Amino acid sequence: MSRAVGYRLVALGVCVVLLSGAFVLAGAGYPAPTSPGPDLAEPDVTPADLAGDHVETGGVVIATDPVIIEVTDGTTTQRLPVENAPDVAVGQDVIVDGTLTTDGTLAADRDRTVVREPWETTYMYAVSVLGALFVALRIADGWRFDPETVAFSPRDTPLHTRYLSEEEASG
Incomplete structure (x- = not known):
């Protein structure tokens, strides 16, 4: 192997290390954005414990009158009624941001609700x-x-x- 090939391999290795370092720096060098609140899709989070708190969660629409979404945390599934929801159809995915009421209903902030079709x-x-x-x-x-x-x-x-x-x- 010639000396030029060796230099190129070393230069390639240095570039790979620098690129990997840039990825780590981009992920760890900046503070994470503040979360709007707990996510109901996380394990060990129950809606009754969060009454009156600001929460964010996502799920699949299973009913439209009233809007009910199914939230899954990987092990358990819960049904969550949503008031003030935008126009949705059964089967759409939604990410809802709002306040959880004492009766377990999520009062959604329409401007911060994202609705997606399943095929997107x-x-x-x-x-x-x-x-x-x-x-x-x-x-x-x-x-x-x-x-x-x-x-x-x-x-x-x-x-x-x-x-x-x-x-x-x-x-």
């Missing part, structure tokens, strides 16, 4: 995966990796051009 998360991940595949194919098409020099270099002829030219010549 799947759509977000599908578009992200397609975008990542498109970028990976573009990189593989236009660049090649030389393991001897540990370097990327542009291809003289992109793969798609090479294969299209071969098909036209044989066809």
Whole structure:
């Protein structure tokens, strides 16, 4: 292995360490935003203990008149009536911010309530995966990796051009 390849490997290692350090700094170097209150989806939190407190929680709408959401903490499921809720339909996911009343109803702040359709998360991940595949194919098409020099270099002829030219010549 030549000296230049060794320097490139060391430089690559330093870059990976610096990038990892930047991720740690970004996650730990800044204070976490203040929470608006306890989340009813956390284990060991019961609505009766939080009467009159400001809370935030999320769940699936199971009824609309009155609005009732199903909140799950991973082990238990509870049903929570919501007053002053925005227009929702059964099956939608909601994140509700508001005050818990003494009768166990969540008085929602409409301006801070988020309503999502169940397919939106799947759509977000599908578009992200397609975008990542498109970028990976573009990189593989236009660049090649030389393991001897540990370097990327542009291809003289992109793969798609090479294969299209071969098909036209044989066809």
